[in-house]
Amino acid sequence: MQRDLLFANPLFSSDLLASVSFAKLAPLAYEACLNGVNGIPDTPSQHDLVKEFMNTQRSTWLATKEITDPRAAVHANMLTLKGSRLWMECRPNRGEYMMRHALWEICLRIRYLIPPTNDRFTECVCGLQCSASDFVVHALSCNKVSGYTWASRHGYVKRIFKAVLSQYGFRPDAKEPRFNGSGPDVCFMLGLDLALIDVVVCNPLADSYVLAEADTPGTTLERAEIRKHHEHFEKADRRNMVFYPLALTIFGQLGVKTRAMLKKCARYTADPSGFMAHMTTALAVAVQIGNAQMVLAATHTWWENGVR
Numbered sequence: 450m451q452r453d454l455l456f457a458n459p460l461f462s463s464d465l466l467a468s469v470s471f472a473k474l475a476p477l478a479y480e481a482c483l484n485g486v487n488g489i490p491d492t493p494s495q496h497d498l499v500k501e502f503m504n505t506q507r508s509t510w511l512a513t514k515e516i517t518d519p520r521a522a523v524h525a526n527m528l529t530l531k532g533s534r535l536w537m538e539c540r541p542n543r544g545e546y547m548m549r550h551a552l553w554e555i556c557l558r559i560r561y562l563i564p565p566t567n568d569r570f571t572e573c574v575c576g577l578q579c580s581a582s583d584f585v586v587h588a589l590s591c592n593k594v595s596g597y598t599w600a601s602r603h604g605y606v607k608r609i610f611k612a613v614l615s616q617y618g619f620r621p622d623a624k625e626p627r628f629n630g631s632g633p634d635v636c637f638m639l640g641l642d643l644a645l646i647d648v649v650v651c652n653p654l655a656d657s658y659v660l661a662e663a664d665t666p667g668t669t670l671e672r673a674e675i676r677k678h679h680e681h682f683e684k685a686d687r688r689n690m691v692f693y694p695l696a697l698t699i700f701g702q703l704g705v706k707t708r709a710m711l712k713k714c715a716r717y718t719a720d721p722s723g724f725m726a727h728m729t730t731a732l733a734v735a736v737q738i739g740n741a742q743m744v745l746a747a748t749h750t751w752w753e754n755g756v757r
Contacts, residue, residue, distance in 0.1 A: 519663035520586070523653050524562065526666055533560075533700040535733040545609055545731035548738055556737040559585055559744055560700070562654075566748065573747045586654045588747035589699060589740060597746040599650070602739025607634045607648045609735040610695060613728050617718045628684045633692065640717055642691045646710070647681055649673050650736055652699050670696050670704040678706075699740055701733030 527533055536556065541547045548556070555565050562582040564571045571584040575593035588594070611621045614637060621637040626645060633647040653662040653669040661668045677694035685692040696704035703711070711728055715721035 520654055520659050523659055523662045523666075527653060527698065527700045527702070528560070530700070530702050532702040532729065532733060535701055535730045536737045539730045539734070543727070543731070545613065545727075546734050548734070552738065552741050555741040555745065559737070559740050562586065564588075564748070565745060571748065575747075584747075585744060586652070588744045589652050590655050591747055594743065594747045597739075597742040599743065602650060602736070602743060603634075603648055605739050606650060606697070606732060606735045609731050610646070610648065610728075611635055613731050614714070616727075617714075617720075617724050619714070619717075628688075632684070633681050635695075636690075639691070639714060643689070644710075645681065645685045645690050645692045646695050647677050647692070648695045649677055650697050650699060650739070654699075670698060670702065674704045674706045695732075697732060697736055699736060701736050703729065703732070 536546075537560075539546050558565060562585045564581050564584045568581075570578050571581060572578040573584065573587060573591055573594070575591055577587060577591075579587055590599075592598075614621050614635075619637050619639075621635050625634055626632040626636045633645040635646040635648075637644055637646075651658065651669050651673045653659065658669045658672075661672075673696040674694040677696065678692065681692045693710035694704065694706055695710070696707050711725060712721075714728075715724040718724045
């Protein structure tokens with residue numbers, strides 16, 4: 450019941466990982482409403498005042514809470530990084546931003562490592578039974594899940610990336626380039642260069658990454674970009690092409706090299722800032738949709754929910 454109350458709270462997006470007393474919020478909200486009606490021009494809006502209050506509460510909570518579990522520390526850090534809230538804050542005014550309400554709720558649960566169901570222990574289709582928070586991490590990396598896998602999420606993110614590129618005048622190839630049977634995911638002209646892009650979505654909470662990520666934040670994304678660079682750079686260079694990785698975390702953050710590539714793409718558009726906002730938000734939403742489908746596929750309610 451406590452989980453349901455959390456999502457019924459309109460301020461759930463504060464990412465405090467704990468409830469904020471409405472006794473503290475009520476006077477602030479009342480004063481903000483009065484200022485909005487009777488206040489002088491340029492008075493901070495109710496939204497601005499509440500946002501400032503929540504940011505202060507978040508900073509205080511993170512400073513005073515001692516986190517000894519590496520996964521909990523990485524999770525708390527991921528929720529505060531730039532880009533992790535894009536999919537929650539965007540308005541569904543573009544096709545790339547839209548998802549059904551039921552799927553949006555599941556994406557929200559995954560953000561807080563809560564399974565689609567409220568069962569105390571959740572069983573994966575592979576037979577492993579684990580606690581609620583461990584189930585989400587396991588479901589996003591289990592290689593025995595069928596119906597919707599990490600490859601399905603990879604393909605969906607790639608399609609969204611190509612769709613947004615096409616809206617801004619780029620012409621990505623319909624077929625993937627192949628170098629001796631394998632190759633990057635997307636190929637298109639970027640200025641005078643023929644750019645090759647390979648997509649990778651990494652999970653900093655996975656057992657193979659969480660310790661390094663807890664010790665040095667950002668390691669997971671950096672390693673993913675380096676791995677893709679070693680895998681495709683020489684193949685592209687021999688063909689006079691330029692390779693760029695497109696690396697994201699399961700929370701929607703972009704790698705350093707990935708963001709630099711998108712900024713270069715933005716310089717060839719009529720609206721650079723609009724392109725960056727559109728592309729980063731569309732990719733973040735695509736990753737969340739893929740995460741939700743993967744977690745649903747790992748539960749026994751995959752066909753019952755009809756979310757496929």
